[in-house]
Amino acid sequence: MTSTSLEAAHLVVPTSRDEAVKAFGDGSDVTVFGGGTILMPEINYGRLKPARVLMLGSAELSGIGSNGSGLTIGAMTTVAELEDAPEPLGSAARNVADHEVRAQATLGGNLCAPSGGGTPRGDLQAALIALAATVTTAGKDGERSELVEDFIAAGADGRLVLEVELHEPKRSGYAAARRPHAHAYTILAVCAAETSEGVRVGISGAGANALRARHVEDAFSGGASVEDAAQKVVDDAQPHDDALASAWYRQRLLPVLVRRALDDLGGSQ
Amino acid sequence: MRLTVNGEEHELHSPPLTSLLAALREELDITSPKAGCNQGGCGACTVLVDGEARRSCLVPLAAIDGASITTVEGLGAVDDLSAVQAAFDEHYAAQCGFCTSGFVMAATALIDRKPKAGREEILEALSGHVCRCTGYVKIVAAVEAAAKGDVHPEQVEPSFEPEEAEVLIPGSPA
Numbered sequence: 001m002t003s004t005s006l007e008a009a010h011l012v013v014p015t016s017r018d019e020a021v022k023a024f025g026d027g028s029d030v031t032v033f034g035g036g037t038i039l040m041p042e043i044n045y046g047r048l049k050p051a052r053v054l055m056l057g058s059a060e061l062s063g064i065g066s067n068g069s070g071l072t073i074g075a076m077t078t079v080a081e082l083e084d085a086p087e088p089l090g091s092a093a094r095n096v097a098d099h100e101v102r103a104q105a106t107l108g109g110n111l112c113a114p115s116g117g118g119t120p121r122g123d124l125q126a127a128l129i130a131l132a133a134t135v136t137t138a139g140k141d142g143e144r145s146e147l148v149e150d151f152i153a154a155g156a157d158g159r160l161v162l163e164v165e166l167h168e169p170k171r172s173g174y175a176a177a178r179r180p181h182a183h184a185y186t187i188l189a190v191c192a193a194e195t196s197e198g199v200r201v202g203i204s205g206a207g208a209n210a211l212r213a214r215h216v217e218d219a220f221s222g223g224a225s226v227e228d229a230a231q232k233v234v235d236d237a238q239p240h241d242d243a244l245a246s247a248w249y250r251q252r253l254l255p256v257l258v259r260r261a262l263d264d265l266g267g268s269q
Numbered sequence: 270m271r272l273t274v275n276g277e278e279h280e281l282h283s284p285p286l287t288s289l290l291a292a293l294r295e296e297l298d299i300t301s302p303k304a305g306c307n308q309g310g311c312g313a314c315t316v317l318v319d320g321e322a323r324r325s326c327l328v329p330l331a332a333i334d335g336a337s338i339t340t341v342e343g344l345g346a347v348d349d350l351s352a353v354q355a356a357f358d359e360h361y362a363a364q365c366g367f368c369t370s371g372f373v374m375a376a377t378a379l380i381d382r383k384p385k386a387g388r389e390e391i392l393e394a395l396s397g398h399v400c401r402c403t404g405y406v407k408i409v410a411a412v413e414a415a416a417k418g419d420v421h422p423e424q425v426e427p428s429f430e431p432e433e434a435e436v437l438i439p440g441s442p443a
Binding site for chain 1 (some may be wrong): 284285286291307308309310312315322323324326327328329331332348352375393394396397398437
């Protein structure tokens with residue numbers, strides 16, 4: 001639903017989590033405004049003229065809390081605040097844009113980020129997949145918590161991200177293609193972590209959203225060498241062409257980055 | 270919507286989803302923040318919001334009601350430059366100049382939060398402002414000098430006297 005001008009936008013500013021959930025409802029006619037790094041370009045260029053906007057800045061959804069065995073991270077926590085989060089989340093956060101954008105972009109926005117011009121966004125997703133993080137959202141059927149990869153598979157439509165919960169892994173690994181500029185989207189990044197359920201591997205840049213490399217995980221936990229396990233990634237990902245890199249290039253780079261991430265995992269033992 | 274801009278209070282009338290950049294430039298006629306890309310990628314619109322560097326094109330007025338904004342206009346005057354401004358002058362750190370406001374504000378914020386910022390931290394803090402001209406060597410040198418306090422504002426010769434502003438480029442309309 002769109003209105004004709006910015007003047008007509010109706011802003012809703014909840015001051016608590018409960019108010020935010022109530023105002024979101026089933027999400028059918030509301031534009032959620034977190035940090036603004038994705039929405040503002042759309043608004044500035046007139047591509048988005050939202051009718052009803054849920055401004056989450058005062059909804060008390062930011063901050064990192066420790067509950068003994070794990071961390072609970074609010075949806076409005078900025079990417080900058082995650083730079084020192086448990087690995088590989090910290091590395092993924094530091095690899096996002098530059099200081100000013102990281103200080104504004106949020107965890108919730110990163111989880112809901114649509115691809116931009118055909119290029120995947122949402123760098124934190126792969127790290128959260130590797131960490132077996134769960135995300136709590138609200139929507140039509142109330143609140144629910146699920147693994148990040150299940151949330152991504154189901155799609156963010158109609159869901160308001162409230163918080164993410166994760167546990168510090170036993171070991172972690174991270175490898176990414178070097179970005180040509182601070183504001184270039186990530187070409188490819190691979191996150192690995194050893195959780196209580198074994199080694200998990202998440203990949204950014206090889207699909208519209210981050211994905212879990214189950215073939216790599218199965219080979220690795222089955223005793224394959226790092227080199228052999230890394231080659232299995234071609235069964236997990238079907239890279240695409242975009243302005244940053246060709247599918248051909250990604251196809252060849254991906255096993256290299258998986259190998260580096262798994263080596264990094266070994267190194268941090 | 271109220272904002273304090275460079276120490277002066279303003280009541281703004283732009284719609285609440287207007288970017289801070291558009292409000293500064295078009296409603297308040299404060300033009301040091303540049304509208305390069307309007308999508309957070311070029312860094313030329315960077316200003317301080319409550320002391321922290323922000324892309325003004327990515328900040329809607331609705332998110333900053335009551336905030337204090339600093340732009341280059343609020344840093345210093347021609348005969349009283351801030352340390353970063355003086356360092357940029359001494360090191361001849363302007364390139365084409367379009368990015369300069371953003372670099373100056375990002376460097377000001379960096380030195381404010383990390384007074385002894387080293388070269389690596391400076392490169393990281395300036396990384397989002399790099400566009401496509403030259404090599405940025407003089408900009409980095411200027412910020413390193415400002416971070417070390419190796420600046421000599423008293424030696425800066427004002428090269429532009431406001432009262433001489435009538436001198437125009439030959440052939441330009443009066």
